[in-house]
Amino acid sequence: MSDVVSLLAQIEDTGRDTRGPGYQRAGFSNTERELRDWFLAEAARRGLDTEVDDNGITWAWATAPGDNAVVTGSHLDSVPGGGAFDGPLGVASALAAFDELKTSGALERAKRPLALAVFPEEEGSRFGVACLGSRLITGAIEADRALGLTDANGDTFADVARGYGLDPNRIGTDKARLEKVGSFIELHVEQGIGLINTDQAVAIGSSIIGHGRWHFAFSGQGNHAGTTPMSHRADPVVAASRVIGDIPTLAAATDASAVATVGRTLIHPGGTNVIASGMSFWVDIRHADDAVVKQVLEAISQRAREHAEGAGVEVSISQESYSPTTYFTAELNSRLTSVLPDAPLLPSGAGHDAGILAPHVPSAMLYVRNPTGVSHAPEEACEDDDQRAGVSALVKVLEGELEVAS
Numbered sequence: 001m002s003d004v005v006s007l008l009a010q011i012e013d014t015g016r017d018t019r020g021p022g023y024q025r026a027g028f029s030n031t032e033r034e035l036r037d038w039f040l041a042e043a044a045r046r047g048l049d050t051e052v053d054d055n056g057i058t059w060a061w062a063t064a065p066g067d068n069a070v071v072t073g074s075h076l077d078s079v080p081g082g083g084a085f086d087g088p089l090g091v092a093s094a095l096a097a098f099d100e101l102k103t104s105g106a107l108e109r110a111k112r113p114l115a116l117a118v119f120p121e122e123e124g125s126r127f128g129v130a131c132l133g134s135r136l137i138t139g140a141i142e143a144d145r146a147l148g149l150t151d152a153n154g155d156t157f158a159d160v161a162r163g164y165g166l167d168p169n170r171i172g173t174d175k176a177r178l179e180k181v182g183s184f185i186e187l188h189v190e191q192g193i194g195l196i197n198t199d200q201a202v203a204i205g206s207s208i209i210g211h212g213r214w215h216f217a218f219s220g221q222g223n224h225a226g227t228t229p230m231s232h233r234a235d236p237v238v239a240a241s242r243v244i245g246d247i248p249t250l251a252a253a254t255d256a257s258a259v260a261t262v263g264r265t266l267i268h269p270g271g272t273n274v275i276a277s278g279m280s281f282w283v284d285i286r287h288a289d290d291a292v293v294k295q296v297l298e299a300i301s302q303r304a305r306e307h308a309e310g311a312g313v314e315v316s317i318s319q320e321s322y323s324p325t326t327y328f329t330a331e332l333n334s335r336l337t338s339v340l341p342d343a344p345l346l347p348s349g350a351g352h353d354a355g356i357l358a359p360h361v362p363s364a365m366l367y368v369r370n371p372t373g374v375s376h377a378p379e380e381a382c383e384d385d386d387q388r389a390g391v392s393a394l395v396k397v398l399e400g401e402l403e404v405a406s
């Protein structure tokens, strides 16, 4: 069949950003569906039974479906302007690993079922909640709340899901399906500099540091940019921008390793000659210690209230998602370490479906070296040889898992 490099080449033109380098592969978009159809076709070509479950998660059974399954996979959506590897590397590697396991006869010897999985809307770039598919199946987000989420066009997730072929009434926690997963292993491109200066192409995930997203909405008085004196303005853009400007200092003052980012703002109504009536920003805060995340949020919230008062506007703050620091399953990780003794253990500042699944099913991650250390941007990279090394590592891990009887 095809190796991981040529598998990724098959989708290298799908969802290319027409406005610049990188990709636009939003969750539950036509592009994500096109990528999912590519995966379904590749799985079918290999003779795998495929299904899309009630939450839009795609499963391809390499053996007869059954309990205590070994599952590997990742996601195919991207952040706006994202790179080629975040997500698709794990999916292509799963297909390539299946090919190797089949050729080597490991599948015939397997004591457990094997399935490949693709999770939808992992980045949360459309509906604001990352890992939407894995949150839904595990119940980490309530179905009602998810169905009411809206995208930038004002379309609800309920409507978009319906258009994607899902039944909104069936979306939500699926314990029966989750219980069939005996272990989940997600291979992913490394999203930082963790492996750059090592002679190792692959690392084992130790934890995913706590992270959350909060929405700050400032509202003031929309008005004429020419006739309203500066002293008579209630301009939400002024208040929100001051807060954004203060965030680096507030995060650093709380803890040197805390990170806080505003990567998205929205000004309403957004006219050059109009004093805005509203401005929103979304802040992403991460730290290994959950208490530090709370402290950074509190510092930013306090500053937001001060600047809102100073500018004569209102501010409301709401949490969109929060995931405390997740440690991958110790027993599973020790099995990974025994088959990959040279692989370093790496914590991740990035969230993943494996992190959402970890409290429910034994989960682990493999990271493949990224020579630029850049991710969520077109410069994200992964050498061909490292991609193949990632598949070899995944094959070793899956072989081991398939032989564990319980």
Ligand SMILES: [Zn+2]
Pocket (backbone or CB within 6 Å): 075, 086, 087, 122, 188, 352
């Ligand atoms: Zn990812």
